[in-house]
Amino acid sequence: MRTKSGYYGRRPSRSYEGVILTVRKSSAKQLVVTVLTKEAGLLHVLARRSTQGKMGYGTLAPLAEMAFDVFEKDGVYTLTEYDCRSNRRLRDLTWDGYVYSQIFIEMVLFLTAGGEKDDVLYNLVRLYGRAIELKDIRIVTLIAGWQLVALTGFLPDIEKVRVFYGGTGYCGQPAYYLDDAPAGIPDGMAELALSGAVRKTWQTLVRYAWGTPEKVSLRRGDLKFLEALLYSYVNQCSERQLKAPALLDSGSFTRRDDRS
Structure with missing residues (x-):
């Protein structure tokens, strides 16, 4: 009406x-x-x-x-x-589910500029809103988040990028740093050796085709890592601090595998 x-x-x-x-x-x-x-x-x-x-x-x-x-x-x-x-699913979400929707919205606001038409971005946000009515919002947020990073021009070369760990940051969240430089380690950080399987899963998320019956299977460890890596990288690219991830209940997701 x-x-x-x-x-x-x-x-x-x-x-x-x-x-x-x-x-x-x-x-x-x-x-x-x-x-x-x-x-x-x-x-x-x-x-x-x-x-x-x-x-x-x-x-x-x-x-x-x-x-x-x-x-x-x-x-x-x-x-x-x-x-x-209205989005019907949002009315029935758990607290963690609601927080995931706010994480995605916060990422959109951090990585995009106002007053600029972008059909691809618009379609991604619209597809995200519709997908959470049908699929696991945690997986959908992870996929849409990495695709948002890609379409805004910040995605590194997944096959070659180096990842560094710097302990815990805001509200105890893991602090990661991504760098394409061939040498050198940022002060106070240690380089992580990413397996080929993790990099392949990462690429799968970026290339995921919305509206298809394709399923994305994630081991719990990979899900947790790629999720924390996403939040840290958005912070790195935007030079701002995401607030919504701090609201998550760390004990809410205990399944071994998750599927979109």
């Missing part, structure tokens, strides 16, 4: 399609909704209470797909009308 705001008689300036990344309350009567749009990349849109009418703010949620109109004035975008497809 298309929901309208109180801007009656005023024609919206633009229409967009997008996936909601974050919804933040800025006042008692207003939200700031960050949307990755198909037409213009990231947009920060103001949503006033009148936009929602009697429905409240419930339909504006992370990873919901939305077609919407905005009124733009002085670079400020105000939501005037929208049609939102």
Whole structure:
């Protein structure tokens, strides 16, 4: 159902399609909704209470797909009308599952720039939101995370890259560093010898084709390592610190193998 705001008689300036990344309350009567749009990349849109009418703010949620109109004035975008497809799976996620969705959103915000159209990025985020309704969100997040690194131009040569371990970092998380340099070891770090099997699994994640019946099987140790490596590398590339991984319950996943 298309929901309208109180801007009656005023024609919206633009229409967009997008996936909601974050919804933040800025006042008692207003939200700031960050949307990755198909037409213009990231947009920060103001949503006033009148936009929602009697429905409240419930339909504006992370990873919901939305077609919407905005009124733009002085670079400020105000939501005037929208049609939102909520993500059903998010309503039923465990705490860890919810955190994984926030990890992916945080990675998208860290590695991408606002105001730039990118069809491949848009499709990846949309596919991620749909895939978590059907598959293991931990595996989906790992696959989408490494593919995000690849499409933003940060992916190293998996066959040759050197990986270094520097102990524990933020909130006890493993701290890794990736480097293509042929020699030298960063201060305070030790080089890890990655097996061919681990590198092959890493490549499989990057090359995974969405929408196919292909299954990705991961040993628990490889899953844990490639996950921690992803978070460290996003921190390295963005020069920022992911916060969401610190919220994970380390004892929640005890299966020997996981499948997407």
